[in-house]
Every structure is written in structure tokens, then in C-alpha cells.
Amino acid sequence: MSRERRKEKADKAHAEEEASKSAGQTPSSILPALTFDEYQCSGDVEADFPGLCALLDVKDIPTVITRQPASSTTDTEGASEDSESKSNAAPPWSTPCLQVELENEDPLSAKKLKISGWKVDEQISRVIQKMFPSLSKLQSLQCWQAGLTDRMVASLMDTVSLCSNLRAVTLEGNHLPERSYHLLLSEDSVLTHLSLRNNRMGDEGARLIGSALSTTKSANKNLLSLNLAFNSIGDAGATHIAQGLRYNRGLLVLSLGNNHIGDSGAAHLAAILGEFALTHEEVVERRKMLLERTHSVDAEPPADRPPSVARSSSLGKGENKGKKRETSKKDEKPAASKENPKSKKKSSYIRTQSKGGKHGGQEKPQNAQEVPESRFLKRFKDRSSPALTEPGESVEILNPLLDQPVQYRDGELFLPGNQTLASLDLAGNRITKKSLPLFLTSLEMQAEGGGLLRLCLQRNRFPPDCEYNVKITELMTLRDPLKKKSS
Numbered sequence: 001m002s003r004e005r006r007k008e009k010a011d012k013a014h015a016e017e018e019a020s021k022s023a024g025q026t027p028s029s030i031l032p033a034l035t036f037d038e039y040q041c042s043g044d045v046e047a048d049f050p051g052l053c054a055l056l057d058v059k060d061i062p063t064v065i066t067r068q069p070a071s072s073t074t075d076t077e078g079a080s081e082d083s084e085s086k087s088n089a090a091p092p093w094s095t096p097c098l099q100v101e102l103e104n105e106d107p108l109s110a111k112k113l114k115i116s117g118w119k120v121d122e123q124i125s126r127v128i129q130k131m132f133p134s135l136s137k138l139q140s141l142q143c144w145q146a147g148l149t150d151r152m153v154a155s156l157m158d159t160v161s162l163c164s165n166l167r168a169v170t171l172e173g174n175h176l177p178e179r180s181y182h183l184l185l186s187e188d189s190v191l192t193h194l195s196l197r198n199n200r201m202g203d204e205g206a207r208l209i210g211s212a213l214s215t216t217k218s219a220n221k222n223l224l225s226l227n228l229a230f231n232s233i234g235d236a237g238a239t240h241i242a243q244g245l246r247y248n249r250g251l252l253v254l255s256l257g258n259n260h261i262g263d264s265g266a267a268h269l270a271a272i273l274g275e276f277a278l279t280h281e282e283v284v285e286r287r288k289m290l291l292e293r294t295h296s297v298d299a300e301p302p303a304d305r306p307p308s309v310a311r312s313s314s315l316g317k318g319e320n321k322g323k324k325r326e327t328s329k330k331d332e333k334p335a336a337s338k339e340n341p342k343s344k345k346k347s348s349y350i351r352t353q354s355k356g357g358k359h360g361g362q363e364k365p366q367n368a369q370e371v372p373e374s375r376f377l378k379r380f381k382d383r384s385s386p387a388l389t390e391p392g393e394s395v396e397i398l399n400p401l402l403d404q405p406v407q408y409r410d411g412e413l414f415l416p417g418n419q420t421l422a423s424l425d426l427a428g429n430r431i432t433k434k435s436l437p438l439f440l441t442s443l444e445m446q447a448e449g450g451g452l453l454r455l456c457l458q459r460n461r462f463p464p465d466c467e468y469n470v471k472i473t474e475l476m477t478l479r480d481p482l483k484k485k486s487s
Helices: 002-030 045-055 074-089 122-134 150-162 180-185 202-213 235-245 263-273 280-299 307-314 316-325 329-343 372-384 436-445 467-479 481-486
Strands: 063-067 097-102 110-116 140-144 168-172 193-195 225-227 253-255 351-353 395-397 407-409 412-415 423-425 454-456
Touching (some): 045 097, 168 180, 235 263, 436 467, 454 467
Parallel strands (some): 063 097, 110 140, 193 225
Antiparallel strands (some): 407 412
16 A cells, blocks of 8 residues: 555656646747847857857857966966866867957956967858957957958958957968958058968959058058068069058058069069159149148138147148149249248158047157167057047048148159158068169158168078168168167
8 A cells, every 4th residue: 555655656746747847848938049140249258159159050169268368376377277288188270169368367358369270151250240249358350271251351341340449350371362351451440450461362462452551532540560471462562562652651560571572563662661753643633632621621610610620720821822832833843842841840640639639640850869769669659559549539640642741853743751661571572682772762761750660671682791781781770679779
């Protein structure tokens, strides 16, 4: 009898358990399934990435490997050593993985994402872009041999602005048939550091990048460093890059190392460092812009002008003179002579802010006693200061055609060359000693307050001890803060 009661109780308990399970599943079964678009990212890559991949039915979800910053406590150091030993046991390139570097111990502080050696498909690309707005600390995105497509790069550029702190992008070893790399250098791009090494972009890719750097009507304003090494860029591509540097007054560091640039391309790069003559099209465009700016200043009521345009109004008088001198080609000479006294003192790079912050760009003319190292650091810090990119601040870079003093000589108008560029790497190309006098002339022409501080010409087709290379090396030693310190 007791056995039957025990069996009855067991059956009753089992029935109750089944009922409770079914009752517990009922509410969740009523709720609709969460979709990819409805998913709200938390900023924790370890949770968001696999969750989003699952919603897209990704078969092989890449592993998320998180690296935490080093800590002074022994416990944390031991934990980091254990994580490193695990990663060493299974190299990240052996299986697809998304490497995440945190700024601190908070899992929401991802500051760097790295994809290395595995192909990113459309689904993974959608997942990464979906996470971008939630990664408020993200500063760097690196993709090495990730198999990206032109469509992915275009989509990346559409969403990169949603990351408030993302400023550095490395896209290396990704051949794009349509050469869409230039989209990362668009006029409204907020990127400050861009590495595009080993992408086989060739002269056509260089042409698109040159146009993105600047034209007479537009220019990239935020990019500080650009790496185009190992891209099979020849003389035609170098000429396009040089054309883009004519009116770009933001770029500080440019690497064109290990390409196919010869004397023809080198000559164009050397020419933009010193003063250069305006083409007929540039002269016509300058006249149009001068007239348009004069009319816009004259049409603006003085009482309604905010303080931020005080500088523009102060230029109005000068532009009234410009209006007269642009009416005929004969008037160019006396007008240019009036501009000449200020040509040596005026900075070639001009930047204004809507708030009362510090002015960035090239520094004011330095005293003779000031060492080159402080000058280089000042130029770089002023251009890369986070204060210049805070929300609510607008930055304006005036077109050199409008703001630069021109000189009239031998029937042509000459504009001061690019004195914003501080470092140029041309090592490992096909330049001969024929181009060296052109570089030396342009370097000697540059003003004290700006110009190149570093010029790399090693591993080209001339002996290191040739006369002009020795002169260039001596001149750059006086400018390069590192070489001067070591000497």
C-alpha cells in the first residue's frame, strides 16, 4: 500500500513539474522573436557581436578575444598572463576572431577593434556597423587582409561618423576593384590617421585619393597622416598626389615609400613644396571666389554679424582691393606688390573656430632661438588636439587660393607652396639624382615657420654620397628634431 502511495505521489509531482514547465514557457512563447534591427547594442563587444551574428544565422561565428589593459595589482597581472598564454596557445590568425582592446577594465570601454587575416562577409560587416554607435570609446579600427569589398568600404564610411571618437582606420592588404579607398578621405570625413598600405591601388587609386585631398573647390580638412606605401604607385599616381597637395593645408605626414615613383613624379612632388605658378583654370577660379566672397560680405548686414565672422569682415577691405585688381589681367602686378610685404609672415595654413578656443594649424613665425623639436610638436599637437573635434565646434579651413598672397612674375601668378606637410617618405622608389636639385631648391624656399621637417629618400637610384643628397641631408638634419638631438 505504501508503495502505491509513493508511486502516486511521484506521478503527481511529475505532472506538476511538467505543468510548471509548460506554464513557464507560455509567456515567452507569446512574445515575438527579437530581430537584428530591434537588437539594442550595449557596447559590450563580447555580448553584442555573437548575439547579432546569431540573429543573422551566421554559421561560424568568429571568437571575440578581449585584451584588458595592464594593471599594477598582481592578481590582474596574473589574469592577463593567463589570457596571453591562452592566446599564444591558439594564435589569433589560426581561426577567425575579432580582437578587442579595452581602455580599462570596463567591458564597455573598447578602444580598438582588429580583424586580421580572415575574410569578412556581408553579414559580419553588418554586425560591426550595427555595433559602431554603441562603441563610444572606440578610437581605432584595423582590417588586415580582411577581404573587404568596395560596397563594404562605402557602408563603413556611412557609419564611421557614428563613432564619436573613431579617428584612426587601418585598411591594409585589401584589394578593391573599384578603388574606393578615397571615400575615407571625403571632405566631411572625421578621420585623422589613415593607413592604406599594400592595397595594389596603382595610379588610378592615387588619382582618386589626390582629388580627395584637395581641388580648387574642396579639400579634406581633418586628416593628419596618410600611409600609401607598397601600392604600385608610379609617376602618374605621384603627380595626382602632388596635385592634391597643392591646396590641402591639413595633412602633416605622407608616406609614399616602396612604390614605383621615378623622376617625373618626384619633380611634381618637389614643385608643390616651393612656390608654384597657377594654371589658367586656377586663376579663373580664384577670380570667381574673390568676387563671390566680396559680394557675400557686402550683402551681409553689419548689425547681424556674429563675432565669429569678425575675421571675414576684416578681410573685406582687402578683398575690395582684390575686386579691382581681378577686373583685368593688367592690374595683377600692382595688386600683388601690395600683398608681398605680408607674404613671409602670413601662415600658409589658416584655421578658425566658432568657439573662442585656440587656433590650430601652423604656428606663428618662431623665434630663431626656438628648437625645431618644439616647433614640430606644436604643429602636430595643434592639429590633433581633441578640443578641435568636440561636438558643437565648427572648423573652417580657408582656401589657399583666397587667403594666400600671390606674386606676379613673368606674366604668371605664383602661390606659396605647401608648408603644412611636415614629413614626406619617398624611400624605396626609383628616383635618381636628377630630381635632387629640385627638392633642394624647394626646401631652401620654404619659410622658417613651416615646411618639411623630415624627408626620407633612402634606397633610391642614386649614391648616398652624391653632392645634392649630402646637401639635403645636412639641411634636414638641422630641421629634423630627432636627427638634431642624436647629432
